[in-house]
Amino acid sequence: EVQLLDSGGGLVQPGGSLRLSCAASGFTFTSHAMSWVRRAPGKGLEWVSGITGSGGSAYYADAVKGRFTISRDNFKNTLFLQMNSLRAEDTAVYYCARERYSSGWDDFDYWGQGTLVTVSS
């Protein structure tokens, strides 16, 4: 059974940092690209960042480029999102999502349960 377990969210002050994790199980991790998607309060879904199965290519939304870094540990089957210089507008529930294949440009077929990030003083 495919499982994605998001963790690492919490309350952080503006300008602070946080590292999210997504522990994957039940499938061959390297065979799938992965993404982070967020939903801010009262708003819709927003894609944040994606990474290919090998970890060789990463992509970012303009809103987070230069502040967030996506990475993956293919030995530990874990996806990460390092978030620096956090702003109030980064407040959201963050979900990891599995893409169908390893190269990216694919649909999401499984989602984590989400982890809440609150940026506030």
Place this chain on the structure above:
Amino acid sequence: DIHMTQSPSSLSASVGDRVTITCRSSQAISNYLAWFQQKPGKAPKSLIYAASSLQSGVPSKFNGSGSGTHFSLTISSLQPEDFATYYCQQYTRYPYTFGQGTKLEIK
């Protein structure tokens, strides 16, 4: 970036009804279009990929169609568990982009 526009933004319907949600992309995306359902406090659930293919385990009451720039999601025989917010999303190129969502409410 490719802009995705859904209509309507909200929709009221009754149990047993059939409803259609439309999604338009600002550029042609072939069939690289997915649909998701999200309920309050829950993770999104994948329904449709490649514009018209059902994700595993999704009932056939959900039907997707379209290609190019115009797409639609039709839900037949609405049941109480179908009332949720629905999103379309393009994945033809990064950054992936979502529609603003359609909230389906019970009349």
